[in-house]
Amino acid sequence: MEKDLVENKQIVLKSYINGSPVETDLELKHGNRIKLEAPKGSNGVLVKNLYLSCDPYMRGRMQDFHASYIRPFRPASVIEGFGVSKVVDSDNPNFKIGEFVTGITNWEEYSLVLKTDQLRKIQQDDGIPLSYHVGLLGMPGFTAYAGFYEVCAPKKGDYVYISAASGAVGQLVGQLAKLHGCYVVGSAGTSHKVQLLKNKLGFDEAFNYKEELDLEAALARYFPQGIDIYFDNVGGSMLDAALANMRVHGRVAVCGMVSQNNRTDKQSFRNMFGVISKRITIKGFLQSDFIEKYPRFLEDVTGYYKQGKIVYVENMNDGLESAPAALVGLFSGKNVGKQVIRVASE
Amino acid sequence: MEKDLVENKQIVLKSYINGSPVETDLELKHGNRIKLEAPKGSNGVLVKNLYLSCDPYMRGRMQDFHASYIRPFRPASVIEGFGVSKVVDSDNPNFKIGEFVTGITNWEEYSLVLKTDQLRKIQQDDGIPLSYHVGLLGMPGFTAYAGFYEVCAPKKGDYVYISAASGAVGQLVGQLAKLHGCYVVGSAGTSHKVQLLKNKLGFDEAFNYKEELDLEAALARYFPQGIDIYFDNVGGSMLDAALANMRVHGRVAVCGMVSQNNRTDKQSFRNMFGVISKRITIKGFLQSDFIEKYPRFLEDVTGYYKQGKIVYVENMNDGLESAPAALVGLFSGKNVGKQVIRVASE
Structure with a gap:
């Protein structure tokens, strides 16, 4: 027919x-x-x-x-x-x-x-x-899963900071970090998102970066002990501010640079020296490099969701x-x- | 008495x-x-x-x-x-x-x-x-040894770039990389040092960075295939130029930032996005974190020197x-x- x-x-x-x-x-x-x-x-x-x-x-x-x-x-x-x-x-x-x-x-x-x-x-x-x-079960979810477990080398009790934290990737990173026993702070760009992070997504703390005149000082306030893991979705000045607040042997997983309009926009850093003095690792990643973990991810995250452990x-x-x-x-x-x-x- | x-x-x-x-x-x-x-x-x-x-x-x-x-x-x-x-x-x-x-x-x-x-x-x-x-057998030598073997994850055939290459650390990194079967290029700030790198220290190539108007283009010329390992002694614009030329899964060991006068001098980067797209790892280190390798270092490097394999x-x-x-x-x-x-x- x-x-x-x-x-x-x-x-x-x-x-x-x-x-x-x-x-x-x-x-x-x-x-x-x-x-x-x-x-x-x-x-x-x-x-x-x-x-x-x-x-x-x-x-x-x-x-x-x-x-x-x-x-x-x-x-x-x-x-x-x-x-x-x-x-x-x-x-x-x-x-x-x-x-x-x-x-x-x-x-x-x-x-x-x-x-x-x-x-x-x-x-x-x-x-x-x-x-x-x-x-949750697609590329963004897998990015969160692979980035957190394979790139961040998380330990129970680690201090974890996530930018663009209510986004497709960030919201899962934060919840996985909480399940892992970490202390988790996220930033976002509206008070509504901040409330969401604290009230629905279970972050320990959250703040609106647009209300902060000094990002370094804001991070110092939320992380008086410093940051072990920074899951970076934005790059630029937030990455620089995080470098100033990393702990010794801290890890930065670079997932996105949404603050950057063009691939070769200039970004200014004042805190690069901390990479040496604090032995920081900055590691960019793509989820596709970890594709062999995908079945395990689907199983784990589907399980967490069904058990009501994540939203x-x-x-x-x-x-x-x-x-x-x-x-x-x-x-x-x-x-x-x-x-x-x-x-x-x- | x-x-x-x-x-x-x-x-x-x-x-x-x-x-x-x-x-x-x-x-x-x-x-x-x-x-x-x-x-x-x-x-x-x-x-x-x-x-x-x-x-x-x-x-x-x-x-x-x-x-x-x-x-x-x-x-x-x-x-x-x-x-x-x-x-x-x-x-x-x-x-x-x-x-x-x-x-x-x-x-x-x-x-x-x-x-x-x-x-x-x-x-x-x-x-x-x-x-x-x-x-050679002190802190700079051990910095080279620990940085190269423990931070750079070198493989035979890797393309290795070293800045400040004739210095206390760089000259040993280059020689260890050659012994490891890598292709090694160094930069330095005088033609005398460049000759030293090529003629005495066994580097495959070397160049005077002060004679290069465009560091990115210079590195592209010396590394048409890209850089697997950048051993960074200088930071700043050279690090940025290297990022532009790294290969996928490249490693940057950050040993020094001698280009930086003050800990918080601004450094401008145009190529940070490459950290994601090429999955680059930037890792700062101090030799003191690897101190358990010191006896092995002394034995290895003393041996290489006595066998005439390094100078x-x-x-x-x-x-x-x-x-x-x-x-x-x-x-x-x-x-x-x-x-x-x-x-x-x-």
């Missing part, structure tokens, strides 16, 4: 950006009308995209820089990212119509996925919201139309928790 | 400094006339100082900063550092008159050492110049009078190799 053509709205990158993205860097296009089928012989699947993930790393893909760990988007083309999707048609024996999958998908209503080895099937019997597969805060925007604002909002801290776009209902 | 009083010239710090030291920050004083004896019941030794070591870390002790890993000197008092000395009198059964020792001693002709547990006896039957016990370049100045200029000269790169002051002949 011949299938009907349907409209397929898409989010397109207009052109490469310099600096922080604005909504008009992205555009909703109506795209070509497509058939909802996976062509015979393609071995692919045709999916309906349900949830799309907004992640800070995507800014890097909007820039004309080809020498990094991930290639840039193509101007005038649909962008891609992590998503949760439902199989609508399949030419691949491993995927059946009606199944849910997660992996890299285009920012559009329907996608033909040919690299099916990059999709992971979601078992929907686990009482976990589908959208969590791009957050997860999402910022859900509705409709593909909301996607440009949602993605751009990450860089001014508009999101409260993990930013997701609901493209369609399940 | 009552011993005579003898003159005891000393080097005194006049007052705390800001910025780079100048010769007049230090002063030769004639000191009190002393008896060349270790008082009964003191358990100490009276030593004649033969060689004094000039080390960059000493600048930190000339500043009024009390929160670091080592306390500052006291103004108007004799300064101290590593030295090689001969026992002239002893109230300690472990040390005999005529023996040679190395450890912390005052910058003066004769010193009464009461903390004898910090002295190490030198076996003089090993064909190694006495002065090497503050260089060591010293810059020897004669007389305590030369001490202020010798120490200060470190910070403008006047020394060629390890800077030592010969206070007296053996």
